Amino acid sequence: MKLISKIVAAAAVSLLLAGCLSSVFNLGSAAEPPTNVTVIPGDSSVTVTWSGSSNVQYWLFAAQASAVTPDSWNSLSEGRALINVGSPLFVTGLTNGKTYSFTLNGRTDNGPGGAGSPSVSAVPRLAGESWTIGSPLANDLRAATFGTVFVAVGAQGALYSSPDINAWTAMAWTPQTNPLPVPTDLNAAFYDAGLYLVAGANGALLTSLDAVAWSARISGTSNALYGIAGNGLGGYVAVGEKGTILVSADAVNWTSVTSGTTNDLFGVTYGYGVYIAVGANGTLLASTNATSWVSIPLNTVADLRGIAYGINTATASYEYMVVGAAGTRVASIDGLTWNVQAPPTTRNLNAITYNRQFIIVGEGGTVITSADGSTMQLRNSGTSSNLTAVTHSVFGLSAVGLAGANLTAL
Secondary structure (H helix, E strand, O other): OOOHHHHHHHHHHHHHHHHHHHHHHHOOOOEOOOOEEEEEEEOOEEEEEEOOOOOOOEEEEOOOOOOOOOOOOOOOOOOOOEEEEOOOOEEEEEOOOEEEEEEEEEEEEEOOOOOOOOOOEOOOOOOOOOOEEEOOOOOEEEEEEEEOOOOEEEHHOEEEEOOOOOOOOOOOEEEOOOOOOOOOOOOEEEEEEEEEEEHHHHHOEEEOOOOOEEEOOOOOOOOOEEEHHHHHHHOOOEHHHHHEEOOOOOOOOEEEEOOOOOEEEEEEEEEEOEEEEEHHHHEEEEEOOOOOOOOOOOOOOEEEEEEEEEEEOOEEEEEEEEEEHHEEEEEEOOOOEEEEEEOOOOOOEEEEEEEOOOEEEEEOOOOOOOOOOOOOEOOOOOOOOOOOEEOOOOEEEEEEEHHHOOOEEO
């Protein structure tokens, strides 16, 4: 009996001491897990949302597994714990095509965590499978780019910006003031090394560090400009009407160089140490220094509208991909030898970008993705508007077009 009394007394002291410590150190307690936990898959990411209480601290536990608990996450592949998180929560650094599971628990006043919410799974995937249509903007849109924000430009000097997209807010575009005295159609947009550049009719060239304050630059030409590219090291190239090619080392002072063609040039990019410019009637030019250009004959006379440089996983190599009229598609590994590929559609293709896969847009709301650079997949864009440009942020895509069409994908 004495032993039992001692045990009971010790337990009572322990409980009393715990209560005192809780009072002195303000130790909290476990809380109920949140409800309505949902996981929206994205590109290399997911967005987790839930319903909870404002006075509860929530922790997220995740792992590459079919299920996870607050106790098992640390023993599972890619297990991670994120503390004191709020809804919605953007979780990045995930591998596309793999199953990840998520659970949350709660505590108050930094107390111990309670039971976890039911495990919810999702599979991250490349952006571009599903598209959301935004409210039409006031002008035809002809080009787009992304730096720290999205920028879209178009007819009559239209110039818009938008924050990066996510899974819980719609893309909202804000019109920006065009500093030109007379509204001029803007046809090209590009971001490189902390600088936004846009260009358009009558040789218009504008630059900005923040997509808000824009400065007009003297291009030295009255020809329309349709494309801009940079090499990431401060070198810029602009191309346009009647074979116009302009080069600059600072995006302020521009010099015209001989292109060797009078055909309109619609697009330009840089990769593998080579600039490639494309244009009307199957025109394709290459340069290693941006000043001396060589014409490369192609087995097509279709107008070439867009070009991108990315990875063809089917051939395990980087490659240039060009798209154009009537579904024309031309590809090259080195920029010198080019092959005309089977057209994925008979519709005109206007633009292409690369972000872990190639994304192509064109007339009639055409959207095509290619994860390997060879297999083309037509996607449902949800619109029949002609799409003229597509660009990407780290995780999302934005496509724009005529009649102010704008679409997003995660």
